[in-house]
Amino acid sequence: MEYVYAALILNESGEEINEDNVTAVLEAAGVDVEESRVKALVAALEDVDIEEAVETAAAAPAPAAGGSAGGEVEAADDDDEADEEEAADDDDDEEEEDESSGEGLGELFG
Structure with a gap:
């Protein structure tokens, strides 16, 4: 400096x-x-x-202490929530596939 x-x-x-x-x-x-x-x-x-x-x-306005970091954290939280929702949707799809495939096997073995 x-x-x-x-x-x-x-x-x-x-x-x-x-x-x-x-x-x-x-x-x-x-x-x-x-x-x-x-x-x-x-x-x-x-x-x-x-x-x-x-x-x-x-x-130029001075950033508030932790202002940019907080924004990044919030954005990361939003991304995590979106990922969790996608994972939940994928789990639901897998359960539906498991149930539908299980129904077919149940019919085969009575």
């Missing part, structure tokens, strides 16, 4: 987001800088409009 914060600080102060500036901000904050992470960050942000990204993120 420190690397992203460094990019945000540079953007806010109007400075160019490049490897030297990101490294300088991170070193000033006392972070052990990994050059590969700095290079990856600068490359990833090369074509990104940070102001637009921040506005988009700020405008």
Whole structure:
């Protein structure tokens, strides 16, 4: 996160987001800088409009705690209920087949 914060600080102060500036901000904050992470960050942000990204993120509603997980659980519960109903229907069909085949055998052996 420190690397992203460094990019945000540079953007806010109007400075160019490049490897030297990101490294300088991170070193000033006392972070052990990994050059590969700095290079990856600068490359990833090369074509990104940070102001637009921040506005988009700020405008997006934050999910309630457990909101998405709860929805997934409910959907899974609905799927389980549907599977149980199908299994019950299959069991009924098998019982009907068993009864009908049993009737034929009963007639054979009296």
